Every structure is written in C-alpha cells, then in structure tokens.
Amino acid sequence: MALLREREWYAISLRPQGQHRRLRDAVTRAGGHLLALSPLRIVALDGADARSRLRDALAASRCVFTSPNAVTCAARLQALTTSRTIAVGAGTAAALRRHGIANAIAPDRMDSEGVLDLAELQAVAGQRIGLVSGEGGRGLIERSLRERGADVVRANVYRRDVAKFSPTALKRFDALPAATALFVTSAEALDAALGQLDGERRAKLLAFPTVVASERLREACVRSGFGRIVVAASAQPTDLVQAATTLV
Template sequence: MASDRPGWYVISLRPQGGHAALRAAAARRGAKLLALSPWRLQARDDKAARAGLRAALACEREVFTSPAAVRCAAGLAPLRRQRGQAWIAVGDGAAAALLRAGIDAVVVPARKDSEGLLALPELQALRGVRVGLVTAPGGRGLLAPALAKRGAQVHRADVYQRVPLPPSPRALQALRRLRAPACLALSSGEALATVLAQLPAAEKAKLLRFPVAAASERLAAQARESGFARVCVAAGPQPAQLAKAAAQALDAAG
C-alpha cells in the first residue's frame, strides 16, 4: 500500500493558505504535502460586486461555490433567507459557512463539485427561475452556462477574486528536489492551467511525470490533454477522496 511507504507526497494546487484539509488527509495516509499555490483569494468591495450581490440575493435559488464566497458575501451584505428561496452550497465547507452566517437550511449535493450540484433536484426545472450564483471570476465555469441552458436567469455575483501568484522559490526548489513517490491531487482545472503556465520548463516537465488523482472525469480529461500520462479518477473532490485516490494511483504504479 502507498500509505505504508515512508515519505510519499501529495502535490496540492489549492489557493495560498487553503492546503490544511488536504494536508491532514494526506498525513492520515502517511504522506507529506507539496504545495504549489496558483493564487491567493482576495475579497472584492466595489460597486459592481455589491450590485451583483444584491441582484443574486433576490433570486429564488442561491448558489455559493466556496466558503470564501460565503465569507466575502457576508462581508458585503447580511445573508437572510427570503420566502421561497433555496440556498445551495457546492460543498460542506460552504454549507458550514452559510450556517454560521445564519442560513438555517442549506442544500448540499452528495458529490461536492459542479457535476454533483447540477444533479440536484432544486436545479432541474429552471425555466424562468432566477438563480443567484455567488462566486469569483473564473473557477467553476461549467455552472453558469449549464444553468442558463436549463432556462434559468443567472445573476452572478463575483464577491472575491483569485490573484495569481508566481511559484515561490521554496516551492520550485521542493519540486526540483523531490525524489519520493508523489501524486498530483487535482480538483480545479483553472488551477492546473495556471500552474502549468507559470512553471519553468524543467519543473513543468517533472510535474507532468507524476500520476494524477482527478476529482472528476472532466478534470481527468483535462489532465491528459495537458500531457499527464497516468491519470485516475477519485470518488469525488473531498480531500479524503483525493488522498485515497493518490495512494491507489501510486500502488498501481508499483
């Protein structure tokens, strides 16, 4: 088992300061974490963000794509349920943040990603229904077009933004020196594209040699198109699911 190997690594592409859950999940399987953060998250407090949020919070469906979306929205306006609204969170972290903000009933998909969210009954019959999408530019680009295709009137509120970060010298050195077995945990296509575009040629070539544990078939396809040869699909995007798939990927590689 990979979990019995000393010193194997999970490579994380999460935002700066957002690696704790994956680090803990990796540690439970005997792995260390190598963090390659593509960006940091920054709250928006401007006229466009406030106007977008007002429109989004007046909708029949409220969709929050991350804990950061909840925190930043709550910093701009009180979050209050109106009659007939359904409040929906992509994952458990966003749902917990909504509960802390005073929303007492939150719908969460069984599969904590865009595909799972789009499978929810609350997001099926949407012709003429207003959907507030509280998020950041980029990110879950699948959601808005899919909701609009179902007839929804999508009101998007970008309440935070991703500020790109160049790879830190420490992270590049860690990647160059990495000799232990390692697997890339992939839960964001935008993060993967950003990191690959920023890495120097030698470090990019090295990263592409590692196996990938992707959170979905869509992300697995992107990883293959990006040049990764060994790609497996995790049961979902949760840190424990990604860490388990990473261990299994290294077991399969021998």
C-alpha cells in the same frame, strides 16, 4: 484516517495561498508529506457592483454558492440571508453553516454537473436564480440554467490572481521523489502552475501520478499531458488522499 503505508510518500497541493491546511492534515494522517505549491491567490471583491449584485443574488428564489471562497467573500460584504440555498459540495455547505445557513442543499456528486442534476434546478424557466461565485468560475452552471430558461443573477465576490512560485517552493519541488502524487481540484490552478514551470520542471510535474476531483478535470489533465490519473470520490481532502495512496 489510519496510517496506510510504512514508506514515506509526498503530495503536491495546488490550492490557493493559505488554503492547504485541511489537505495537509489529511495527508499527514495518512503518513505523507505535503508541498504547498500555490499558483493562485484569492482576492475578495469589495466594490459597489459586487455588493449590489450580491444583494440581488441573495434575493432570488434560489441561490447557488459555488465554493467555500464564494461563501467567505460574500459574508464579508453582507449577512448571508437567503431562503433556498444550494452548495456545490460539502465544503461549501459547511462554509454556509458557519455563516448561519444550516439548510443548504448539496449534491452527492460535488461538481457543476451534480448541482445541475438536482431536482430543485430542473424546472426553472422564468425563475430568478442567484449564483455567487468568483470571476471566471462555474460557467457551466450559469450557461445551463440560462438554457433552461432561468434568469441568472451572477454575483462575483472574488477573483483569482496568479501567485508566483517562490524560489524556496521550487527548490522543494525539485527535491520531490517519484513517490509523489499531484492533487488537481481546479483547471485554472493547473494552467497557472504549468505556465510558471520551465521545460524540465514541467516534465517532472507531468510525470507524477495525479488525483483529480472530477471527470472534467481528468480530461483537462489528459489534454495537458498527464498520463497516470485517478478520479477521487469527491474533492474532500479524505477522498483525495485515499485515491492518492493507491498511486504512490
């Protein structure tokens, strides 16, 4: 991406710890600076139940992976061999390719609604469908598939733990100028971030223009008190940054 503006601008990423690189690279290419403010960390699950559920999910007639983290953590437990695989988005499909699944289907709309609109998941009554995810995530997919009559085998392969902001990160946050965009790609991360901020810092965060990855996240931001919100074309870093450069 070419440099889009001459003056400096900043962005905040709420991605989990250690998962900011691609977004940072996209922001840098657009002439910006990224503050990694991680309110969560990903913890892979490695118990007997997780392994058993994953085997059953991969053996189903279709298997849905809900995030790159789901792919990475599942691959630590066993080789990913499954016949008909569905990815929530392009990032998840790319992660699957890195682990040997080259033919995963991904919707153009990279969210739960996009997955549920796929033709492969319409007439699923009586079918067994695997769902590889993290604890608490993508409840809409599981609930909707069950309502359509599917037997959903859910395998949780990771959990999200709250990560406390460091004093250094908070000091950098305090120094951010008004020309700063907030990226929101997870309602859970947003709640965890807001829950750690005092009143003054919370008010500062709410005042920043915000880029979200879906309409559902826009609604979550409205409920939290954000005012200036734009929905990016997708959760891909280039689309998030393109939307941010219209705001700052």
